[in-house]
Amino acid sequence: MVLKKFFSRPKLIGGLLVIIALVGYAGFRKFRSGAEVTRYVLAAVERGTLVVSITGSGQVAVSNQVDLKSKVAGTIISVDVANGQEVKAGKLVAQLDAREALQAVRDAEVNLESAELALQKLKQPTDALTLLQAQNALSQAKVSREQAANDLAKSYEDGYTAVTNALLALPPVVTGIKEMLFSSTIERTQWNIDWYANQVYGWDGRVKVYRDDLYNLYQNLQKETDALLSRYQITARTADTAALEQLILDSYSNAKSTGDLVKSADRFLDFIKDLMTQHEVRQPAILATHQASLDTYTASANTHIASLLAITRTISNTKDQLAGSERTIAEKTEQLAKLNAGVDALDLRTQELAVKQKLNARRDAREKLADYTVRAPFDGLIARVDAKRGDQASAATTLATLITRQKLAEISFNEVDVAKIKIGQAATLTFDAVPGLALTGKVAEIDAVGTVSQGVVTYTVKVAFDTLDERVKPGMTVSAAVIIDSKAGVLLAPVSAIKSDNEENYVEVVTDRAAGNPGGSGGVELASLPERVRITTGLANDEFSEITGGLAEGTLVVARTIAPLPAANQTSQRSLFSVPGGGRGGITGGGGGLRSGAR
Numbered sequence: 001m002v003l004k005k006f007f008s009r010p011k012l013i014g015g016l017l018v019i020i021a022l023v024g025y026a027g028f029r030k031f032r033s034g035a036e037v038t039r040y041v042l043a044a045v046e047r048g049t050l051v052v053s054i055t056g057s058g059q060v061a062v063s064n065q066v067d068l069k070s071k072v073a074g075t076i077i078s079v080d081v082a083n084g085q086e087v088k089a090g091k092l093v094a095q096l097d098a099r100e101a102l103q104a105v106r107d108a109e110v111n112l113e114s115a116e117l118a119l120q121k122l123k124q125p126t127d128a129l130t131l132l133q134a135q136n137a138l139s140q141a142k143v144s145r146e147q148a149a150n151d152l153a154k155s156y157e158d159g160y161t162a163v164t165n166a167l168l169a170l171p172p173v174v175t176g177i178k179e180m181l182f183s184s185t186i187e188r189t190q191w192n193i194d195w196y197a198n199q200v201y202g203w204d205g206r207v208k209v210y211r212d213d214l215y216n217l218y219q220n221l222q223k224e225t226d227a228l229l230s231r232y233q234i235t236a237r238t239a240d241t242a243a244l245e246q247l248i249l250d251s252y253s254n255a256k257s258t259g260d261l262v263k264s265a266d267r268f269l270d271f272i273k274d275l276m277t278q279h280e281v282r283q284p285a286i287l288a289t290h291q292a293s294l295d296t297y298t299a300s301a302n303t304h305i306a307s308l309l310a311i312t313r314t315i316s317n318t319k320d321q322l323a324g325s326e327r328t329i330a331e332k333t334e335q336l337a338k339l340n341a342g343v344d345a346l347d348l349r350t351q352e353l354a355v356k357q358k359l360n361a362r363r364d365a366r367e368k369l370a371d372y373t374v375r376a377p378f379d380g381l382i383a384r385v386d387a388k389r390g391d392q393a394s395a396a397t398t399l400a401t402l403i404t405r406q407k408l409a410e411i412s413f414n415e416v417d418v419a420k421i422k423i424g425q426a427a428t429l430t431f432d433a434v435p436g437l438a439l440t441g442k443v444a445e446i447d448a449v450g451t452v453s454q455g456v457v458t459y460t461v462k463v464a465f466d467t468l469d470e471r472v473k474p475g476m477t478v479s480a481a482v483i484i485d486s487k488a489g490v491l492l493a494p495v496s497a498i499k500s501d502n503e504e505n506y507v508e509v510v511t512d513r514a515a516g517n518p519g520g521s522g523g524v525e526l527a528s529l530p531e532r533v534r535i536t537t538g539l540a541n542d543e544f545s546e547i548t549g550g551l552a553e554g555t556l557v558v559a560r561t562i563a564p565l566p567a568a569n570q571t572s573q574r575s576l577f578s579v580p581g582g583g584r585g586g587i588t589g590g591g592g593g594l595r596s597g598a599r
Contacts, residue, residue: 039523
C-alpha cells in the first residue's frame with residue numbers, strides 16, 4: 001500500500017530521479033577524474049561543395065577506327081598518305097586505275113545530252129516546214145491510194161479479158177479430147193480410148209487404171225466447164241469486184257483442170273506407144289496424129305494458165321497496195337493532226353522519263369567512278385598504310401587504317417554502379433603511365449547489354465576526353481571517376497559523425513567548448529557529455545554527408561570517440577582539443593565508394 005501511494009506521486013518520483021542523476025554524475029566525475037578520461041575528435045559543420053562519384057578502370061581507345069578499303073578491283077596508281085600523317089575528311093588516300101569507269105561516265109553524259117535535246121525539241125512548237133512536209137506526205141499517200149484503186153480496176157478488167165480468151169480457147173480443147181478418145185473413129189464398135197487399151201491390155205493391166213483416170217478427169221472437167229460457161233454468160237464486165245474476182249479464180253482453176261486432162265491423155269497415149277514399141281507391134285498412124293494434137297492442146301492450156309495466174313497475183317498485190325495506202329493515209333492524217341494539236345502529253349511524259357533514266361545512268365556511272373578513289377571519311381590520323389603504287393587491289397583489300405585523334409576511356413562498371421551513370425556526366429581521368437596527369441571528360445556511351453564473366457555482370461562505359469594529351473596513347477590503363485551528382489553551398493558534416501537510432505539520424509553536438517582547449521589530433525576532454533541532436537541528411541559520399549535539417553553552420557559535432565586513457569596519462573593530455581576538417585574554403589569529397597543520399 002505504501003509503494004502504491006509512492007508511485008502515485010509523479011512529481012516526487014521526478015525529483016528523486018534528478019537527485020539520483022546528479023549524485024551519479026558527480027560520482028562518475030570523481031571516479032573518472034581519479035581513473036580514466038574519454039576524449040572526442042570534433043568537427044565543425046561547414047558549407048561546401050559535395051561531389052559523389054563512382055570509380056572504375058579500363059583502357060584508352062580511339063573514338064573511331066576504320067580500315068580504308070577499295071570498293072572495286074584494280075591497279076593502285078597512287079598512294080597519297082604516310083604512316084602517322086594527320087588528314088582531314090575527304091583527303092585522298094589512294095587512287096585506282098579508272099579508265100573504264102571514266103569512259104562509262106562520258107557515254108552516260110552523251111546519252112543524257114541526246115535525251116535532253118530530244119525533250120527540248122519535243123517541247124518546241126511545230127514549225128511551218130514540218131507542217132508542210134506532213135501535208136505533202138498525206139497528199140502523196142492519197143495519190144498512192146488512187147493509183148492502187150485504178151490499178152485494181154484495170155486488173156479486174158484484164159482478168160475479165162483473160163477469162164474470155166480462156167473460155168474461147170479451152171472448151172475446144174476439151175471437145176478435141178472428146179473426139180480423140182471418146183468417139184469411134186478407129187473402130188465403129190468401141191471408143192478410141194477402149195481400142196487403145198485393148199491393144200496392150202494383155203501385156204500390162206495398168207492400162208486400165210490410166211484409162212479410168214482419164215475418163216474420170218474428162219467427166220469432171222466437162223461438168224466444171226459447163227458450170228463456168230453458164231456463170232460467165234450471166235457475169236458482165238461491169239459486175240462487182242467480188243463476182244469478177246470469183247470468175248477469174250474459177251477460170252484459173254478450170255484452166256489447170258484442162259491442163260491436167262491434156263497431160264493425162266498424153267501420158268495414156270505414151271504408155272500405149274511404149275508397150276507397142278516394146279512388143280514390136282506396128283503402131284496405127286492415128287496415134288501420132290492424136291499425140292500431135294495433144295501437144296497443141298498442152299501449149300494452149302499452159303498459156304491460159306499462166307495468164308490467169310498472173311492476173312490473180314496482180315489483183316492480190318494491187319489489193320495489198322490499196323490496203324497499205326489506206327493505212328498510210330490514216331497514219332499521215334493522225335500525224336498531221338498531232339502536229340496541229342501540239343505536243344502529246346504521253347509523248348512528253350515518255351521523253352521526260354527517258355531523260356530521268358539517262359540522269360540515273362549518269363549518276364550510277366559517277367558513283368562507280370568514285371569507287372576507284374579512296375578518301376578519308378573523317379578527320380584523323382593514318383595509323384598504318386598497307387598498300388603502295390602498282391599493287392593490285394581487290395574489293396576487300398585494306399589500303400590504310402585511319403583513327404581519330406579523339407580518345408575514349410573504356411571503363412568497366414558493375415551492374416549496381418552502371419545504373420547510376422548517365423550520358424553527359426563529367427568524369428576525371430588518371431593514368432598509370434603518366435603520373436600526375438588528370439584529364440576531364442564526359443560519358444559518351446553506355447553498353448545496352450552487359451558481359452557476364454564468372455557470374456559477374458559488367459558494362460563498358462565510354463568516356464570522351466575533353467582535351468588531348470600526346471602522352472596518352474591507345475591501350476594505356478586509365479582510371480575514371482564519374483561524377484554522378486554534386487551540390488554546392490550545402491551544409492556538410494563528416495559521415496563518421498552521423499549515427500542512426502530506430503531509423504532516425506542524429507549527431508552528438510558539443511554544447512560546452514570551454515571545457516577543453518585546442519590541441520592535437522588526439523581529441524579533447526569535454527566538461528559535459530555531448531548532446532544528441534536529431535538531423536535530416538541528403539546527398540553523401542564516403543567522407544561527407546549533406547545536412548538538410550537539425551544543425552546550423554559552425555556547430556561542433558563528435559566525429560570520433562577515443563577510448564579512455566589510463567589515469568597516469570591524463571595530466572599530459574588534459575588540454576588537447578581537435579576539430580578536423582575545419583577549413584573555411586569548402587568541403588569536397590569523392591572517391592571509390594558511394595553512400596545513400598537521403599536519410
